Amino acid sequence: MSGLALSIRDLHKTYAGAEHPVFDGFSLEVEAGSLCAVMGVSGVGKTTLLNCIAGLDRWEGGSINAGGQEVPMGRPEASALFRRAHVGLAFQQPHLLPEFTVEENLLMPLRIAGGPEPGGHAWVEELLETVGLGGLGGRLPSTLSGGQAARAGLARALVRRPGLWLLDEPTGNLDPETALEVFEFLLKLHRELRPTTLLVTHNPALAERCGRIVRLGA
Numbered sequence: 144m145s146g147l148a149l150s151i152r153d154l155h156k157t158y159a160g161a162e163h164p165v166f167d168g169f170s171l172e173v174e175a176g177s178l179c180a181v182m183g184v185s186g187v188g189k190t191t192l193l194n195c196i197a198g199l200d201r202w203e204g205g206s207i208n209a210g211g212q213e214v215p216m217g218r219p220e221a222s223a224l225f226r227r228a229h230v231g232l233a234f235q236q237p238h239l240l241p242e243f244t245v246e247e248n249l250l251m252p253l254r255i256a257g258g259p260e261p262g263g264h265a266w267v268e269e270l271l272e273t274v275g276l277g278g279l280g281g282r283l284p285s286t287l288s289g290g291q292a293a294r295a296g297l298a299r300a301l302v303r304r305p306g307l308w309l310l311d312e313p314t315g316n317l318d319p320e321t322a323l324e325v326f327e328f329l330l331k332l333h334r335e336l337r338p339t340t341l342l343v344t345h346n347p348a349l350a351e352r353c354g355r356i357v358r359l360g361a
């Protein structure tokens with residue numbers, strides 16, 4: 144896997160019925176394979192930015208380009224294909240499927256894409272080892288701690304080796320000690336796989352340890 148360079152040019156985005164735009168000519172260049180913290184006060188547009196990059200939301204003007212490809216906008220099928228090929232998403236809640244084991248949860252994106260590739264099981268095992276969940280693949284999500292579930296969610300977002308890793312406060316609902324522990328695994332995954340990463344966080348200490356901090360609304 145190699146990270147995709149990200150180029151956002153002159154982005155304009157206003158939600159229907161809103162008085163003010165969320166983005167009014169926002170531009171950002173992100174180097175391939177880098178790790179950027181995205182910070183800013185509540186409501187400034189951090190989640191909206193990730194949603195636009197992932198092709199999950201629409202915008203009125205400007206362009207978003209990942210690895211030389213325009214992110215499709217307003218075309219659900221093209222957006223879904225783009226996400227499947229290039230994007231790994233993780234959120235504050237890991238949203239693991241409760242009736243499937245941890246290993247099955249990680250295999251799911253491969254299955255959706257047409258069945259585990261040769262070596263898929265070994266790759267999932269390797270990812271689980273990387274995030275400190277070696278040997279726990281057979282467990283159900285309900286038996287994991289919050290930190291373990293967060294780590295599984297991060298690993299699942301990388302199982303298809305995406306070039307973009309978009310993380311929306313993945314440690315946001317954890318106590319500070321567990322958040323730090325999960326963040327260390329996040330750094331390890333990033334070091335090993337180098338996806339271009341945007342990490343939304345309200346935690347300045349974690350942000351300082353990223354290669355770069357992008358401050359929205361500043």
Ligand SMILES: Nc1ncnc2c1ncn2[C@@H]1O[C@H](COP(=O)(O)OP(=O)(O)OP(=O)(O)O)[C@@H](O)[C@H]1O
Pocket residue numbers: 158159161165183184185186187188189190191192
């Ligand atoms: N679907 C929507 N429809 C209308 N307005 C929206 C929608 N989603 C977000 N907004 C508004 O757009 C602005 C940006 O929201 P966004 O969720 O991107 O902010 P954020 O920086 O991620 O906030 P937080 O730190 O609280 O998660 C806010 O004013 C929000 O109320």
